[in-house]
Amino acid sequence: MALGLPSRLPATPAIGELVRGGAPTFSFEFFPPKTPEGERLLWRAIRELESLRPSFVSITYGAGGTTRDTTVAVTERVATETTLLPMAHLTAVNHSVAELRNVIGRLAGAGIRNVLAVRGDPPGDPMGEWVEHPSGLRYAEDLVRLVKEAGDFSVGVAAFPYKHPRSADVETDTAHFVRKCQSGADFAITQMFFDADDYLRLRDRVVAAGGDTPIVPGVMPVTRMATIERSSQLSGAPFPPALLARFEAVAGDEASVRELGIETCADMCARLLAEGVPGIHFITLNRSTATREVWQLLAPSDVAAAA
Template structure:
């Protein structure tokens, strides 16, 4: 099975895409239409998320198995430690391996229900993400990714402490990290610099949500954990009642962010798709990331 690390280690920049498991047959149709629309663009890899507390664990495994077996895409499954014993985690990792998925994004995960609530480990489970990395690595030849936080994890008291926790995940065997959402390229680049100063040279990939609607703008602000810069709000908020104008300006902002990241040598752009493909296809075409066919 092709590893994510090998796919993002070439000389040319790449992109990847993230989906979430469908809740019903209608959503499954939307998901698979988007997957098929993006497949010809040859993303470096594609991933499917894993619900809080394992709420859509079976959906994740089923969907990622179908990707592995029916498409040319390189699949990566998400895995969290929330509400799982070590035995259950071993079972899920075994399921991934059995269906041909050898790339795993290892996340501690948020408390179910309230992401800001108290995190209580399973009595027979794991407490930290680095322990999950170690577990995955102990069970076979997997390529393992972890999460990174440009503004620091909400539970970290400061950036220095947050960096130490991230470094520990790499010391445990992580191959790469995907950064949570951020507003400006410098926010991400400072994260990369902190890791480099700590002696980590593994790839760190930016998470990008195309700004196509006021909802995606607000979601980016919420998930980043940081207020949006004034210039961004001044540029987009006046267009909130004009769908076409907002989408055009939002994609301009997203493209400018991506262009700066690529100019700084970022190897891969990781796009959150909301199980839709159009905005991502438009951006990668605009950025020149469409593969050249012989």
Template sequence: MTTVLERLAGRRPVFSVEFFPPRDDADETVLWTAVRQLEPLDPAFVSVTYGAGGSSRERTIRTTGRIRRETTLTPVAHLAGVGHSRAELRNVVGWYAEHGIRNVLAIRGDPPGGPSAEWVAHPDGVTYADEMVSLIGGLGAFCVGVAAFPHGHPESPDLETDVRRLLGKIRRGAHFAVAQLCFEPDYFLRLRDRLAVLGCDVPLLPGVMPLTTRRTLAKSVELSGVSAPAAVAERLARHDDDPAGFRAEGLDITTSICERLLAEGVQGLHFYTLNRSTATRELVRRLGLGVSDRVHEDASRGRRGRPSEAGAGDGPMVGGRLQG
């Protein structure tokens, strides 16, 4: 199976996307509409999140396995340590290996009560994500990713401490890192440059949330842990009573963020899709990422599995967060 490192090895920047596992049949339809619509654009990989406390473990396993079997995509399975013993974690990793999934994003994970709840380690589990990296790496030839935080992890005393912890995860064997989203590219670029000074050259991908509605803006604030810059908030506030105008302005803002990151030489952009494809597809085309419309039409005729007949808009806001 292709690894994330192999997909990131080309000279051109790429894009990747994140999904969360569906909770019911209706969510399943929405998710697979997005999967089928994004597949022809050839994302470098697609990641599937893992719920707080392992609450979505079976759904994550099922969704990742189905993507592996029925599409041409490269799946990355999230694996969170919270709430699990080491034996349980080994079992999940073993299932991934058995089903041909070799790309895993290792995170500590949010506690079941949410990001603000107290985090308590399982008595037979792990405490930090670097332990997850070691555990996964000891079970086979996996390509392991980790989370990065341009503004620093909420529990880190300062940014330098957080950078050192990220470096520790990489030294334990992580092959790539995906950053939590941020509104201002400079925060991501400073993190990238600081890692380079410390001798770290693994791929680091910035996270991007397409700003299409007031709810996606709120989700972006929740995930990043920081408020939108005044200039961004002011531009969007002009369209509070105009959903179409808000969406157009939000995508222009998101495009500008992406263009700055690409101009600075990032290897790719990781889009938080909230299981919808429309905005991400529009951004990918604006930025010249993925494959051309003609190529993706040809690919859609020959891909594995049946394409969904339903359309998908930007839709409601649901989703997870990187943690640790």
């Protein structure tokens, strides 16, 4: 059932079409700021990375919908004040269907065509019990259908190279992912990972299960040991032991940790591009420097293709 929104949104590129276009995409992820200083850092990073001409950028959605209004506002500002193609994240946590329809309507009204639909984590404790809103949605696939019914949106979903932390096993997780994609998803972006083989195994098992949705790897360079300590929470997977040993060998030198993180991320991206991934999605944490350095270490041909 349509929601009374325009059947055709303005002629904005669809990310689902971009990632199927042959050449790999190159994109960045930002999160909505909560303070004036955070807003300053965000827009400085956006302006600095804009010169790299990414295929698109995404704006995340706080746990429990805590940054809903800011997400919409930032995404709209990116759409109207920059040359960048924005994608808004949307989660179902703590939202009724009516509230979700309102957010979707606001996005459509701002001319935003691209949405990443995720069920989302409970506020306060990402690993806490997930409680469905009494007038809300239970699964990400339901959210995908809601967005697709609302108009001509290109909708992405989340993928987990290791497996979703709440999935019983890899097989169950794969089946759920394929079903989620078949509900109407045009593309997927992975949670961050630190071993290319984790992504490649995900891709192989999805294909074996009958899935054909393009899966864009989401990556983030390690610039501090604290990132490794939080890696299980951030990615749902333990940090690769062999890579951990390399970081532990230089743990007392912050500059060396950062240098190793940039180098290993660039190496992983180069391998992924050689394996034919549809693109690379960088989680920036609203900083531009590390992403720029990884970009510069990639082979010129890879960078040109991704630009």
